[in-house]
Amino acid sequence: MTEPISEWDRLRYVPKPGEPALPPQLSEYTEKSTDDVIKELNRLPFFMTELDETDGEGGENANLEALKSLAYEGEPHEIAGNFKNQGNDCYKAKQYKNAEIYYTKGIDVDCNDNALNAALYLNRAACNLELKNYRRCIEDCKKVLILDDKNIKACFRAAKALFLVERYDESKQLLNYGLSIDSSNTSLLQLSRQVDEKVKKIEEAKQRKEKEENERKMKQSILDNSIKLRHIQVVKSTRPPELLEEATIRLEDPTDYESQLIFPAMILYPTIDEFDFVAEISELSTPSEILSIVFDRPKEWFEDPKHAGFKPEKMVCFMETISGGLIKIGKNVAINTALMADSPKAPLFDNGLRLYVVTKEASKQWISTWDKSVALAKRQVGQ
Numbered sequence: 533m534t535e536p537i538s539e540w541d542r543l544r545y546v547p548k549p550g551e552p553a554l555p556p557q558l559s560e561y562t563e564k565s566t567d568d569v570i571k572e573l574n575r576l577p578f579f580m581t582e583l584d585e586t587d588g589e590g591g592e593n594a595n596l597e598a599l600k601s602l603a604y605e606g607e608p609h610e611i612a613g614n615f616k617n618q619g620n621d622c623y624k625a626k627q628y629k630n631a632e633i634y635y636t637k638g639i640d641v642d643c644n645d646n647a648l649n650a651a652l653y654l655n656r657a658a659c660n661l662e663l664k665n666y667r668r669c670i671e672d673c674k675k676v677l678i679l680d681d682k683n684i685k686a687c688f689r690a691a692k693a694l695f696l697v698e699r700y701d702e703s704k705q706l707l708n709y710g711l712s713i714d715s716s717n718t719s720l721l722q723l724s725r726q727v728d729e730k731v732k733k734i735e736e737a738k739q740r741k742e743k744e745e746n747e748r749k750m751k752q753s754i755l756d757n758s759i760k761l762r763h764i765q766v767v768k769s770t771r772p773p774e775l776l777e778e779a780t781i782r783l784e785d786p787t788d789y790e791s792q793l794i795f796p797a798m799i800l801y802p803t804i805d806e807f808d809f810v811a812e813i814s815e816l817s818t819p820s821e822i823l824s825i826v827f828d829r830p831k832e833w834f835e836d837p838k839h840a841g842f843k844p845e846k847m848v849c850f851m852e853t854i855s856g857g858l859i860k861i862g863k864n865v866a867i868n869t870a871l872m873a874d875s876p877k878a879p880l881f882d883n884g885l886r887l888y889v890v891t892k893e894a895s896k897q898w899i900s901t902w903d904k905s906v907a908l909a910k911r912q913v914g915q
Contacts, residue, residue, distance in 0.1 A: 608643035615641070616652055623659065632659035650679040650686075657689045666693040684710055688719050695723065700731050751786040758789035762815075764871045765854065765879040770912045772882035773798070775809050779883040784814070792816055793868070797885040799826050803894045804838045815868035819849040819861055819887065841891040848895045850888040851878040856904035858888070881911070 606614070615638030622631035635656035639649065657672035673690035676683050687710030694703035707724045710717065759766070759781065766781070776796065785791035793815040799808040799822060808826040823844040833839060850858045851870050854877040861870050867885060870878045880886075890898050 608641050609645045609648055612638040612641040612643045612645070612648055612652065614638075616648065616655065619652075619655060619659075623655065626662075628659045628662045632656055632663065635659065646679045650676050650683065653679070654683065654686055654689070657686065657693075661689055661693055664696075666697045669693040682713050684714050684717055684720070687713075688717075688723065691720070691723055691727075695727055695730070700727055700734075703727050704731075751783075754787065754789045755781065755783055758783060758793065761789065762793070762868065762872050763874060764793075764868075765877060766883060767854070767879045767881050767911060769882050776882040776884050781880070781883050795880060795884055797822060797887060798881075799823075800886065800888050801842075801890070802888055803890050803898055813867070813885065815871065816866045818864050818866055819889075820844060820863040822887065823847060823849075823863070823889065841893060846891055846893075847889050848892055850890075850899075852881070852886055852888070852907060853878050856907040858899065858902055861887075 615634045619631040619634030619638065622628075622634060635652050638652045639656065643649065653672045653675045657669045657676065660666070660669035660672060670690050670693045673686040673693070676686035677690075680686070687706050691703045691706040691710070694700075694706065704724070704727050707720055707727065710720045711724065714720070772779075776798070779796050781793055781795045783789065783791045784794055794812050795815070797810040797813045799810065801807060810822065810825060813822060827842065827844055834842060844863075847863075849861045849863060851861055853859055857876065859870065859876050859878055861867070871880065
């Protein structure tokens, strides 16, 4: 029967195969826990896994300073090579920012070994690609190709970065250059296909947009000519009513100038200061048809005293003229009859019909109060 492991035995540091035994400096920690031992090991340059800027008690870490000095001992190519190796270790661990720092230190040594410098720039380019520093990646690859104009990896990484910043022509040129060196390189071929597919999609989208724009212009031209042939005028207010801010006139068939014009309508009841809005009516609609739409209401609406007499057969309709006057419109006459007449001229206002509706009993009094100058002034503010 095995004895249970004590809490002390569980925490005490006991080296496992491949782990460091305690050095002489740490013999005093024989009876310390694993966490305490690892913490102290990390303060020794040989075992260091992370940088500790202090001595553990708030003072300067002399071991760290010695390690920093040691990093710059030796011939320039040895120092640069050491930084490269450290960068490689960080890169393998996906510590791209740390790796980039080490490669930069190696580059800054400025040794006379072109192959080593090219490797440092190339590796830093890989870090910058991972860190999405695409322009830095491109610059590093340029420096690699100055040192080694046959470097396939530099071609690939620069082309990849150019692709990711949407410089497709330059990316393709660099890929073609790389493939002229190694026509079977899988990475270059795959990226080249990606660039081609992207450029194709962009071109298709461009052509589609151009086609849509041409169609839009053609339809607008047909609409403009259709309005002109009908002698219909449109008056624009400085500030149109909110409901008409985005109002448009359209043809029922946008490709046929003879098809019906469709536009919104504002039905105004000036004697009670109310209005209705109909999103779309045809130019062939009559006032009677429009009234049948807007008067399709609950019985309670007509029981309101201010709506007394509001029945289609008891209403009269008017349109405002270009000069600010009024013309009476027969309830069974198509709206375009008034719109197309040259005199008196009744226009559309802000791309919509403006139809005044009053009861027969109130019409004479209302007309007597109409003021052309006031009507013209209201157009400036879209009332």
